[in-house]
Amino acid sequence: MSQKKQSLAYIISASSVGTLIEWYDFYIFGSLATVLSTKFFPTDNPTAAFLNTLATFAAGFVVRPFGALVFGRLGDLIGRKYTFMVTLMLMGGATFAIGLVPSYATIGGWAPFIVLTLRLLQGLALGGEYGGAATYVAEHSPAERRGFFTSWIQTTATVGLVISLGVIMLTRSSMSKEAFDEYGWRVPFLLSIVMVGISFLIRRNMEESPMFEKAKKEGTTSTNPLKESFGNKLNLKFVLLALFGATMGQGLVWYTGQFYAQTFLLKICNLDDIQTNTILVIGLLLGTPLFIFFGALSDKIGRKGIMLAGMAIAVFAYRPIFDKMYQTVNVKNKEVVAGSEKIEETRALNAKSTVDSLVTTTTTRLYTDGATYKKVSKLVVLADKTAEAPKAEIKETITINDSDKWTLIGMVFLLISFVTMAYGPIAAFLVELFPTKIRYTSMSLPYHIGNGIFGGLMPAIATFLVTTAKDTNKVAEEAGQVATIAKPYLEGLNYPIALVSVCVVIGIIYIKGDKKHA
Amino acid sequence: MNAIKKILGLVWIALGVAAGIYLVYFQALPLWEKGGNDLVPAIIYTCVLAPLISIGMSVFGYYSVTGEFDNV
Numbered sequence: 001m002s003q004k005k006q007s008l009a010y011i012i013s014a015s016s017v018g019t020l021i022e023w024y025d026f027y028i029f030g031s032l033a034t035v036l037s038t039k040f041f042p043t044d045n046p047t048a049a050f051l052n053t054l055a056t057f058a059a060g061f062v063v064r065p066f067g068a069l070v071f072g073r074l075g076d077l078i079g080r081k082y083t084f085m086v087t088l089m090l091m092g093g094a095t096f097a098i099g100l101v102p103s104y105a106t107i108g109g110w111a112p113f114i115v116l117t118l119r120l121l122q123g124l125a126l127g128g129e130y131g132g133a134a135t136y137v138a139e140h141s142p143a144e145r146r147g148f149f150t151s152w153i154q155t156t157a158t159v160g161l162v163i164s165l166g167v168i169m170l171t172r173s174s175m176s177k178e179a180f181d182e183y184g185w186r187v188p189f190l191l192s193i194v195m196v197g198i199s200f201l202i203r204r205n206m207e208e209s210p211m212f213e214k215a216k217k218e219g220t221t222s223t224n225p226l227k228e229s230f231g232n233k234l235n236l237k238f239v240l241l242a243l244f245g246a247t248m249g250q251g252l253v254w255y256t257g258q259f260y261a262q263t264f265l266l267k268i269c270n271l272d273d274i275q276t277n278t279i280l281v282i283g284l285l286l287g288t289p290l291f292i293f294f295g296a297l298s299d300k301i302g303r304k305g306i307m308l309a310g311m312a313i314a315v316f317a318y319r320p321i322f323d324k325m326y327q328t329v330n331v332k333n334k335e336v337v338a339g340s341e342k343i344e345e346t347r348a349l350n351a352k353s354t355v356d357s358l359v360t361t362t363t364t365r366l367y368t369d370g371a372t373y374k375k376v377s378k379l380v381v382l383a384d385k386t387a388e389a390p391k392a393e394i395k396e397t398i399t400i401n402d403s404d405k406w407t408l409i410g411m412v413f414l415l416i417s418f419v420t421m422a423y424g425p426i427a428a429f430l431v432e433l434f435p436t437k438i439r440y441t442s443m444s445l446p447y448h449i450g451n452g453i454f455g456g457l458m459p460a461i462a463t464f465l466v467t468t469a470k471d472t473n474k475v476a477e478e479a480g481q482v483a484t485i486a487k488p489y490l491e492g493l494n495y496p497i498a499l500v501s502v503c504v505v506i507g508i509i510y511i512k513g514d515k516k517h518a
Numbered sequence: 519m520n521a522i523k524k525i526l527g528l529v530w531i532a533l534g535v536a537a538g539i540y541l542v543y544f545q546a547l548p549l550w551e552k553g554g555n556d557l558v559p560a561i562i563y564t565c566v567l568a569p570l571i572s573i574g575m576s577v578f579g580y581y582s583v584t585g586e587f588d589n590v
Contacts, residue, residue: 049555053555053558054558058558058561058562062562062566233581233586236577237578237581237586237587237590240574240577240578240581241578241587241590243574244530244574244575244578449570453566453567453570457562457566457567460559461559464559502533505526506530506578509519509522509523509526510523510582510587510590512590
């Protein structure tokens, strides 16, 4: 018994470490998007700017379901172990290669295309990895503790994000800003090859899943997993049920809690980036043990109730939580220290011209609660007065006091706790929904459509909805009318709230609530 | 419960069609006209979200109406 436990612990840790590294690889691209855009995607080249938007916001996510199909099929044909070794190497290779790609200044238009291609390969690899790892661990676990054991795999996405933020912060702090912009940003990408190498050595000694081995010996493996998964009505209905009754809502809750919270604080509340990342990392670390708790709890009381409760609470709590976050940072709720406002203006020759000038106006304020406000406005003044003047580039940054910081950590923790309820038991739920011979394929596709497409695109769509709402109000105000949208900064939440609500209704009515099934 | 599933099946079909029309006509079309970087969300709405939601929800609704989810 003790040996069995030990080998299961090895299986879980070896699987989890590999999956964690894949998440790390996937996230550093997003976290370093600003630096990458200056190196590979110059804004004065429209094609490169378009590719930048595509690479940053969509490509890696949209391609994930295709990875699920390609590698899911392989996993059901040749085995789980070999397939997730391939995805690990593909992800590691693509990430390492991003760290080696010469910049746009060196090789011109090839740079954005190469980086976009490598980002697509990352998405493909991730699409194949998760289903393999979850299936592999689940097929080794005793049925009555499957929720607990697979929940370790569920922590990897969150821990991967924390490690990616940590490595980037450490690299930044170990060198000057100029050195980081010059070459330091490559370090987190290059470091991936070391982590992947270690994970490869650990995974190399793992044995094939016992359920798959048994099916192989009995000759009951699938000869055409794609056809059996999606061309067969009996199985397709469960794929659709998994998507619309579980993974769609779970993916949205996950990306709203982990990623939109970050985007919201940075871009909509204008909170300082170091404070934002610190708040996020502490909130994530405090919330991570709950993945294991809810995974284990799902073995006792069933998966359905916990997952749907997490989603339902999120639907009702999102607007109050995000409103509280916004109002905590909002300087309109704070009192300015008398005489603290300073305005400095500098004028220099614009870097991209020999005649136009760049006027930089910096406004700073202090608040009685210790918060600070900084607004930098950059305006290009054209020498040719008849030409249309470009819009000023404005960047606002707010820092808050410790008490407000802990308020925000509490809010992020609440968001993460919804994530853990929806996400903790889902690997076990998906594994139990499909038969061994087509499990890898059948569970991977709904998972990656739910998480990669519905969830992954969430921060970009929500930010777009907020911008549209603000523009609508601006047009109304300029026309002398009352602003039509009371809280435009919360408009982005309409997307997850609407879809998660549909998912909860479908889940309640269509998913069986008994422990064996859900 | 099976009767509720059958009635809801029609709701999912209607919702799928309505979501497809909303995403393409009201969200994507103005973005296609703007061009530039707005083409990225336009492509996502038209080629990814709209077909996924409308076809997926409609097939799910159809299965629900035809009793595929009875006693599931």
